[in-house]
Amino acid sequence: MELEGSFTVRAPRDRVWSFFMDPYALSSCISDPHAFEVVDENHFKGWVKAGVAFIKGTFNGSAAIVERKPPDHARITAHGAGMGSAFDVESTVDLSEAGGDTTVRWKANVVLNGTIATVGARLLKGTIDKKSNEFFENARKKLETA
Amino acid sequence: MTVLGGIGQPIKRKEDARFIRGKGNYVDDVQLPGMLYLDIVRSPYAHALIKYIDIEKALKVPGVLAVIRGKDLEAAKLAWMPTLMSDKQMVLPIERVMFQGQEVAAVVADSRYAAADGVAAVQVEYEAMEPVVNPMKALEKDAPVIRWDKENKTNHIWHWEVGDRKATDAALKASDVTVTQDLYIPRIHVSSIETCGCVAAFDAMGKLTVWMTTQAPHAIRTVFALVAGLPEQKIRIISPDIGGGFGGKVPVYPGYVIAVVAALKTGHPVKWVEDRTENLQSDSFARDYHITAEIGATKGGKLTALKVKTIADHGYTDAAANPSKFPAGLFHIVTGSYPFEKAFVEVDGVYTNKPPGGIAYRCSFRVTEAAYTIERLIDILAGKLGMDPAEFRMKNFIPQQAFPYKSALGWEYDSGNYGPALRKAMDIIGYESLRKEQVEKRKRGELMGIGISSFTEIVGAGPSHTFDILGLKMFDSCEVRIHPTGKAIARFGTKSQGQGHETTYAQILAEELGIPAEDIAVEEGDTDTAPYGLGTYASRSTPTAGAAAAMAARKIREKAKLIAAHLLEVSPGDLEWKDHKFSVKGLPSKGKTMQEIAFAAYTNHPQGMEAGLEASDYYDPPNLTFPFGSYICVVDIDKETGEVKVRRFVAVDDCGTIINPMIVEGQIHGGLTMGFAAAMLEEIQYDENGNIQGGTFMDYLLPTAVETPKWETAKTTTPSPHHPIGAKGVGESATVGAPAAIVNAVVDALSHLGVTHIDIPITPWKVWSLLQEKGAA
Numbered sequence: 017m018e019l020e021g022s023f024t025v026r027a028p029r030d031r032v033w034s035f036f037m038d039p040y041a042l043s044s045c046i047s048d049p050h051a052f053e054v055v056d057e058n059h060f061k062g063w064v065k066a067g068v069a070f071i072k073g074t075f076n077g078s079a080a081i082v083e084r085k086p087p088d089h090a091r092i093t094a095h096g097a098g099m100g101s102a103f104d105v106e107s108t109v110d111l112s113e114a115g116g117d118t119t120v121r122w123k124a125n126v127v128l129n130g131t132i133a134t135v136g137a138r139l140l141k142g143t144i145d146k147k148s149n150e151f152f153e154n155a156r157k158k159l160e161t162a
Numbered sequence: 163m164t165v166l167g168g169i170g171q172p173i174k175r176k177e178d179a180r181f182i183r184g185k186g187n188y189v190d191d192v193q194l195p196g197m198l199y200l201d202i203v204r205s206p207y208a209h210a211l212i213k214y215i216d217i218e219k220a221l222k223v224p225g226v227l228a229v230i231r232g233k234d235l236e237a238a239k240l241a242w243m244p245t246l247m248s249d250k251q252m253v254l255p256i257e258r259v260m261f262q263g264q265e266v267a268a269v270v271a272d273s274r275y276a277a278a279d280g281v282a283a284v285q286v287e288y289e290a291m292e293p294v295v296n297p298m299k300a301l302e303k304d305a306p307v308i309r310w311d312k313e314n315k316t317n318h319i320w321h322w323e324v325g326d327r328k329a330t331d332a333a334l335k336a337s338d339v340t341v342t343q344d345l346y347i348p349r350i351h352v353s354s355i356e357t358c359g360c361v362a363a364f365d366a367m368g369k370l371t372v373w374m375t376t377q378a379p380h381a382i383r384t385v386f387a388l389v390a391g392l393p394e395q396k397i398r399i400i401s402p403d404i405g406g407g408f409g410g411k412v413p414v415y416p417g418y419v420i421a422v423v424a425a426l427k428t429g430h431p432v433k434w435v436e437d438r439t440e441n442l443q444s445d446s447f448a449r450d451y452h453i454t455a456e457i458g459a460t461k462g463g464k465l466t467a468l469k470v471k472t473i474a475d476h477g478y479t480d481a482a483a484n485p486s487k488f489p490a491g492l493f494h495i496v497t498g499s500y501p502f503e504k505a506f507v508e509v510d511g512v513y514t515n516k517p518p519g520g521i522a523y524r525c526s527f528r529v530t531e532a533a534y535t536i537e538r539l540i541d542i543l544a545g546k547l548g549m550d551p552a553e554f555r556m557k558n559f560i561p562q563q564a565f566p567y568k569s570a571l572g573w574e575y576d577s578g579n580y581g582p583a584l585r586k587a588m589d590i591i592g593y594e595s596l597r598k599e600q601v602e603k604r605k606r607g608e609l610m611g612i613g614i615s616s617f618t619e620i621v622g623a624g625p626s627h628t629f630d631i632l633g634l635k636m637f638d639s640c641e642v643r644i645h646p647t648g649k650a651i652a653r654f655g656t657k658s659q660g661q662g663h664e665t666t667y668a669q670i671l672a673e674e675l676g677i678p679a680e681d682i683a684v685e686e687g688d689t690d691t692a693p694y695g696l697g698t699y700a701s702r703s704t705p706t707a708g709a710a711a712a713m714a715a716r717k718i719r720e721k722a723k724l725i726a727a728h729l730l731e732v733s734p735g736d737l738e739w740k741d742h743k744f745s746v747k748g749l750p751s752k753g754k755t756m757q758e759i760a761f762a763a764y765t766n767h768p769q770g771m772e773a774g775l776e777a778s779d780y781y782d783p784p785n786l787t788f789p790f791g792s793y794i795c796v797v798d799i800d801k802e803t804g805e806v807k808v809r810r811f812v813a814v815d816d817c818g819t820i821i822n823p824m825i826v827e828g829q830i831h832g833g834l835t836m837g838f839a840a841a842m843l844e845e846i847q848y849d850e851n852g853n854i855q856g857g858t859f860m861d862y863l864l865p866t867a868v869e870t871p872k873w874e875t876a877k878t879t880t881p882s883p884h885h886p887i888g889a890k891g892v893g894e895s896a897t898v899g900a901p902a903a904i905v906n907a908v909v910d911a912l913s914h915l916g917v918t919h920i921d922i923p924i925t926p927w928k929v930w931s932l933l934q935e936k937g938a939a
Contacts, residue, residue, distance in 0.1 A: 073282070102206040102288070129290070130206020130262060133853035134443065138861070 019144065022121040023152055027159045029113040032120065033087045035159055036109055045154035068143045071132055073099035101130035166742060167679030168672045169887060172824040177664045186403040190435050192361045192373045198227060200424050200434040201277035202417060203267040203284045205259035208293035208515040208852020212257060212286060215267055220283040225276025227428055229284060230268045230420060232256035243389050243419060245481035246631055247489065251518060253416045260308065260478035261517045262852050263443035268420045270428055293852035297475040297512040308478055308513045319480050319511035324494045325571050330506035333467035337458030341542050346921045347531050348845040349450040351442055352523045353864055356405025358445060359435030360418050362425040371398040374418060377407040377657055378697025381634055383689045385414055401687035407659035409521040412483040412699050413446050443857045446519030447846060450475040451531045457539040463547050465558045467504040470496055470535060474511045482520030484527050485629045485636065491527025494571040495620040498536035499580045499790060501560045505570040515852045524836055524897040526621045526700040533617040537902030542918050552588060555616050556581055573620065575788045579880045584616050584792035587814040590876055591794045604914060609799035611911025615903035621891040622705025622787040631696060638706035639693035640714045641778040642671060646764040648757025649681045655695010656707040657687045661893055662825045663703060667711050669821050670887060674715030676742030676756040693778055701891030710781035712886035717777035726754040728768040787882045787890035791815040793903040799911050801939055804930025806908055808871035816878045818890035827875055830896045834873050837900025839865045841922050
């Protein structure tokens, strides 16, 4: 499933870049209950409680920053499994600055397998759209209020 | 007065006394002391390497006693098992998973809840591999090879063909008119209301008893003996009441084997029962045939030749339940009710990353696929010739005098009389006036269609010279014992899944023995007591075990005649079997009933004769039987929504001699509803990653009473010339015949717009989209 979106935040690009490279900052944008630990500066692992419709549970997973090109491009991958399901995400974030504002363009390729893709198929797109919008909206708010 | 309840009597079903009161005894009703529960970890991936399976956390879940993995089975050489088609399948995988929902590990616990928690705690790390979902792509050169374990590095399983390719090509070339059509008969699922499951228990002497949802308990016992190396006398399979089989309970599923291993490992009885999603996503599927068919005729509308090419998607292993010699089942009944002089059929089996199966969903063996193909093609060709589809069929039917009829693809049809069945359906539905109504409606822009299906079935497998499953010949059996008081018990090698065997078999015996059906207990499904047989599927019970009942009864009558002669002090030659008793020829008042004879068999039998009155018969049918019918469906289509409403559906069936008309009618109602479901609702789809998209009843639609049309049934009777009572079998005719009638009706409603075919299921979306495309909405 290919997803993409963009939003503009009233903050300079350097600050937005540091925010997106900071696992603690990113973690604070996830609304679902979760925990993570830093393995090294590019690798993280943890769990999140999430789900689609009535298929809810704990997913264990890991994430990695596989490409950093400061100050405007990064590629991040994530993998998780649980509840008879598995997900893989490959995403890119690109930042551009104009007049003190920064525009964040993101793309994600989400591959879902197992129960969540089977039982939740019809509700999946809506849920993923909602979750990703929520995440980036949280990020925007935090950057603008910080 | 006691009712005999013999052949042709619409007596009430004996078994319903328990079913309608909720007193049936199904596998999940079996409770044993100390029984444990098994639940299965399943793969989220359609194709992946297994990196490791971590069971430590699961073993710490309170109540969990054991976790079983593929490598635990490997030591006992049980990680793989043979399929019914001489392929092999994994019980539990070691290196790779091959479809989403595949069994990966099993958790044994002291409650269902603990077992489910244990399943959630098993951690499996996979490395995803590219799945092969589309069978056409599976055949491409660069496609990933699914079966790494096989020597041949290809996804092509087998090629099978029958008929004369050259002569068929030549005949098609010489035909004045031909049409070619692609048809996809999608993957569907039997969705029996009871899912699969078992309870496995070893006794103190090491004897294994398995209560199992199986349609073929005896064959399963032999398979268990051969695969697990257990002595066969130490295996007892009990098939208790079964809540619907429809072919889905013929295969051996990994869960059964794992439950047996779990019982052995823990020393406790172990119960395994699937949930609905497990049933839909991993039990054997049906159909999944990608067909291209070409048919030809002369200008005058005489059929010439038929050629059919099919790609059969078998999933990751060929675990179809077909007779050994027929990898595509009896699909070559595809010439149907018509005397093609030339015909050719070829089928190629293909591996994909999907669950295995290819079982017959209430259709003998691939007969729905065949009947649907020919009945669709006949309609398309009639349309091209500008002929009425009823007239075209009437003109081309195999004539009654041609039976027994040898088809171009090698079958010998035992009997048939197709014209009167179609005429009867046309009369009941008022065919000619419906055609007039259609002309009027079209003028007003309204959409209405009439569809016909004049199918020929092929059931009752089968003669031992041709039919076997894993080498076991496809006879079936009956053992009858008459008690001193004139009551009887009869046991059979088949197994009812709701068909009403306890009633129909008793009726055959009642007719043959003169003992009322209610005085005859019928038992099936316990391999320790019932005679060996191949089980119930492919509408074979009446053609095989039903025949065995008649034959066993006739053996009893031979002995009974000698006892009657002894009692009446006449020569056996002076006696005749008349009005369900032996009487002296010309002196009907002087006779003995079977009850009197039975009493004498234990109290006053002739000197030198063995006491008792019993017989058994293992019946090897000389041929298959060929039930047939003509169905006519009328549909109205809502142009705004694309919704198809079946206004009327008339089903005229001919299943030979009818044993119980009420049961036959019930079978036809059920079969029509399943045929309607396939035509309108059911399809299991996969996304590009191999995730099943029909894994619950929210997405896999079954018809309820709301969607189901009102069925109108009627019959003609053409007895089978070779069956002892002339019966042919009826369990599957309606599922075989109905889809084409419905699709033909929908296409007929849209034919003036240039529509010649719509693949099933015919959803409102498909119809609405077509109407938009044709500018007719």
